[in-house]
Amino acid sequence: MYEKITPPAAGAKITFKNGEPVVPDNPIIPFIRGDGTGIDIWPATQKVLDAAVAKAYKGQRQISWFKVYAGDEACDLYGTYQYLPQDTLTAIEEYGVAIKGPLTTPIGGGIRSLNVALRQIFDLYACVRPCRYYAGTPSPHKNPEKLDVIVYRENTEDIYLGIEWRQGSEIGDRLIKILNEELIPATPEHGKKRIPLDSGIGIKPISKTGSQRLVRRAIKHALLLPKNKQQVTLVHKGNIMKYTEGAFRDWGYELATSEFRQETVTEQESWILSNKEKNPNISLEENARQIEPGFDNLTPDKKAQVVKEVETVLNSIWATHGDGKWKEKVLVNDRIADSIFQQIQTRPDEYSILATMNLNGDYLSDAAAAIVGGLGMGPGANIGDSSAIFEATHGTAPKHAGLDRINPGSVILSGVMMLEFLGWQEAADLVKKGLSDAIANSQVTYDLARLLEPPVEPLKCSEFADAIIQHFG
Ligand SMILES: NC(=O)C1=CN([C@@H]2O[C@H](COP(=O)(O)OP(=O)(O)OC[C@H]3O[C@@H](n4cnc5c(N)ncnc54)[C@H](OP(=O)(O)O)[C@@H]3O)[C@@H](O)[C@H]2O)C=CC1
Ligand SMILES: O=C(O)CCC(=O)C(=O)O
Numbered sequence: 001m002y003e004k005i006t007p008p009a010a011g012a013k014i015t016f017k018n019g020e021p022v023v024p025d026n027p028i029i030p031f032i033r034g035d036g037t038g039i040d041i042w043p044a045t046q047k048v049l050d051a052a053v054a055k056a057y058k059g060q061r062q063i064s065w066f067k068v069y070a071g072d073e074a075c076d077l078y079g080t081y082q083y084l085p086q087d088t089l090t091a092i093e094e095y096g097v098a099i100k101g102p103l104t105t106p107i108g109g110g111i112r113s114l115n116v117a118l119r120q121i122f123d124l125y126a127c128v129r130p131c132r133y134y135a136g137t138p139s140p141h142k143n144p145e146k147l148d149v150i151v152y153r154e155n156t157e158d159i160y161l162g163i164e165w166r167q168g169s170e171i172g173d174r175l176i177k178i179l180n181e182e183l184i185p186a187t188p189e190h191g192k193k194r195i196p197l198d199s200g201i202g203i204k205p206i207s208k209t210g211s212q213r214l215v216r217r218a219i220k221h222a223l224l225l226p227k228n229k230q231q232v233t234l235v236h237k238g239n240i241m242k243y244t245e246g247a248f249r250d251w252g253y254e255l256a257t258s259e260f261r262q263e264t265v266t267e268q269e270s271w272i273l274s275n276k277e278k279n280p281n282i283s284l285e286e287n288a289r290q291i292e293p294g295f296d297n298l299t300p301d302k303k304a305q306v307v308k309e310v311e312t313v314l315n316s317i318w319a320t321h322g323d324g325k326w327k328e329k330v331l332v333n334d335r336i337a338d339s340i341f342q343q344i345q346t347r348p349d350e351y352s353i354l355a356t357m358n359l360n361g362d363y364l365s366d367a368a369a370a371i372v373g374g375l376g377m378g379p380g381a382n383i384g385d386s387s388a389i390f391e392a393t394h395g396t397a398p399k400h401a402g403l404d405r406i407n408p409g410s411v412i413l414s415g416v417m418m419l420e421f422l423g424w425q426e427a428a429d430l431v432k433k434g435l436s437d438a439i440a441n442s443q444v445t446y447d448l449a450r451l452l453e454p455p456v457e458p459l460k461c462s463e464f465a466d467a468i469i470q471h472f473g
């Protein structure tokens, strides 16, 4: 079945039932070491995870690691250009849950991203990237502890689908000709716009199915959070890209107010309901005036539309959501993408789950990680309905590769997410405690050491792993 690898003799498979993992006490988990700093980070991560599982379960549970290959290591074993061998895909499909270090993607020409390919092949449609602060971590922000968000990034479509044509290519030029001569002129709203002839062309598909399954998962996650964090913000640039990013927002609200009608309230609904709670006799028009900035300057048709919206909300959900009951629901709101980048810095405590499309989530997860201490502290998970691959937010950081200096924190914390996904909370808690206490004692790698005041002598990558284990207690 496998060409060049052999699964461990001991261990059993994780299976999935209704999208949830069914986990034996000795699961076989494939891992990809990763390129660049993967060579430093993976051994540190494996050591910490094994130590936590051993301490938490005293031999009753353990992970049987299964080494599989991707990136440079795969080419060494399988031959030139064999970046993602079939063996690796078979193993991940068979065992369901995997963890990986970062993999290199060349800019411009060359292979497309192996990281993105894995997400697409296994339909891991939700990229979940929590950004929370560990006390003692140096940060460029005054109050980094106020940020506690989870980026929920759609992981399979948007421009990451990778459908694009090089400038000057035959098909690219044909496409531009068809667009300029037929399709754009046939769409009156595009007026006299034309695509410059020397353009590269990329396609940005955003589907209703893809958007809604992501938002569905985000709302389900919000329902498990403490009451004050039960919020999902739909992040989009819908003012500019109306039928892709704007549609993501609309489909998100549509899903929230249909499938999760009893569990959610939209921000606009919350304003309408609270206006009536403050003033039970408020007219529909006055309520509309209070929720719609510039109401008095709207055309009569527009005004009537807003009044109708107020009426519909009150008629449909006052009984279930009124009299303050909406405060117990998951709040669903939306923010324009550029604005959310400043909002997480200026008003971090107002946000919880940030549901995004692929590109926005990529940018936003690096930015949010920076606030809580940098890319060394940014874990992640790629989750689908029948498999999951855990990996950090950061890349291969090539200039630090092989120096035993990089911060393994994000892959270790990705391992914590994996343990939680398996339901092994005791082991996950041990790692979180060890990592928190190491940082609180200023036992940190170079990235955090250089920001501490006064600066401290940095630990090596491997020493940081040992410090985490020592702090298990
Ligand atoms: N999922 C994946 O596997 C990903 C892969 N990539 C790929 O990785 C390669 C390199 O990308 P690049 O743009 O340099 O981005 P990287 O995220 O690899 O690194 C950028 C910088 O971030 C800091 N950093 C990254 N990882 C850590 C860490 N573990 N601890 C502390 N600091 C860290 C370092 O900053 P400093 O030097 O200032 O300390 C580093 O130079 C590219 O081929 C890219 O495509 C990128 C992102 C995700
Ligand atoms: O795959 C890559 O090279 C980059 C992907 C990336 O930046 C991410 O998923 O955050």
Ligand SMILES: [Mg+2]
Pocket (backbone or CB within 6 Å): 362, 363, 366, 393
């Ligand atoms: Mg990224």
